[in-house]
Amino acid sequence: MKKLLLPHWIQDTIYVICGILFCGFALRSFLVPNSFFDGGVTGISLLVHELYHLNIAYVIIIANIPFIIMGAFQVNKTFAIRTFAAVIGLGLCLLYLPYPQITSDKLLVSIFGGVFMGIGVGLAIRGGCALDGIEVLALYTGKRISFTISEIILGINIIIFLIAAIKLGLPTSLYSILTYYTASKTISFVIEGLEEYTGVTIISGESETIKKQLVMTLGRGITVYKGERGYLKDSFDIHQPVDIIFTVVTRLEVRRLRNLIQDIDPKAFVFTSTIKEAAGGVLKKRARH
Structure with missing residues (x-):
């Protein structure tokens, strides 16, 4: 008997919706209540939120817009439209869904906040969009300078964590680096799966x-x-x-x-x-x- 296969666009939509829900859960239940950070555009948004006390939902949407526009030229317009819709969806989740705060334990926040964030971002990537535009920036910059995409992303994240260390203290910055590391490993696991x-x-x-x-x-x-x-x-x-x-x-x-x-x-x-x-x-x- 033939397996019942869903159309690709339905599978992609399910991936993106699940990714949005996981990212919202990581932000509202772990990172935001405990003033923790991640890397990339999400990390920049969290940093702005902590320094200027702006609503995280609006900050994430606004911070991603330049990278979404860039993605329309660097990748394609379909990718940009999907990413824009996903970022708006994430903003709405952060505004209206009643995510509970799970814990205040710093180690648990740094690990599980990173795990759930990584699951969300990884599922969104599998759905054909990005909930964090930092790789689009790295792709754009990498074509104009001699650094690799990984080196560019690393450099941007170093700046984010240095600012966090200066403004909010070294322990918070170090825990946030652990969050970022956990998230990046989880993203790879979600995208590549068990059978590498x-x-x-x-x-x-x-x-x-x-x-x-x-x-x-x-x-x-x-x-x-x-x-x-x-x-x-x-x-x-x-x-x-x-x-x-x-x-x-x-x-x-x-x-x-x-x-x-x-x-x-x-x-x-x-x-x-x-x-x-x-x-x-x-x-x-x-x-x-």
Whole structure:
């Protein structure tokens, strides 16, 4: 029987709505009542809220508008429209939903405030928009200077936390750094999911046997590149053709694959690389949502 699949726009809408609710919960129930911060535009909004006592809902909307406009040019107009709608939705949640304050314990606030914020932002990204425009700014700036996007985001966040340390005290700034770290790790987890994939490249003189075992025993799809092996220092002119095998497995399957190759050819050259996102082919991917 075929699985019942929702249209993409319905799935995206559900992701975004859930993301808005989680972000609102993180802000109203953890961060705002305890004067904690996050990184990015959200961190700037929280800082402005604390310093000037402006309503956080209005500050977040206004602070994101320049980045939404920038996103229309850097990404596309659909992304900008979705992001604008999501930010307005977040503002309305902050204004009208009666989120309770959960705790005043600083460690719990910094960790779980970051977790719920990361879940919210990650779900919004999966829905095709952004609840924090800092990456749009980094993308825009990165095209004009030699720094990477990660370095730009890090630099902006360092400035935010330095201002927080000066104005509101070092302990608050340090706890807020923990919040940001927790949120960033949670965002990666939500976007990439449990089954982070690993690409494995195998070069071996027993390539035919290895290919058969990968497909028939592990049930993995393979791609074969034609190459040459040899070219050693003492026998540089001696080389022979070889099939270079590439396959994709989950992290839990890496050890089993290595053991299988070790049994066939202990001298095989094997190296792995992390794959952030994989779909299609014959991947046995478990549904995450």
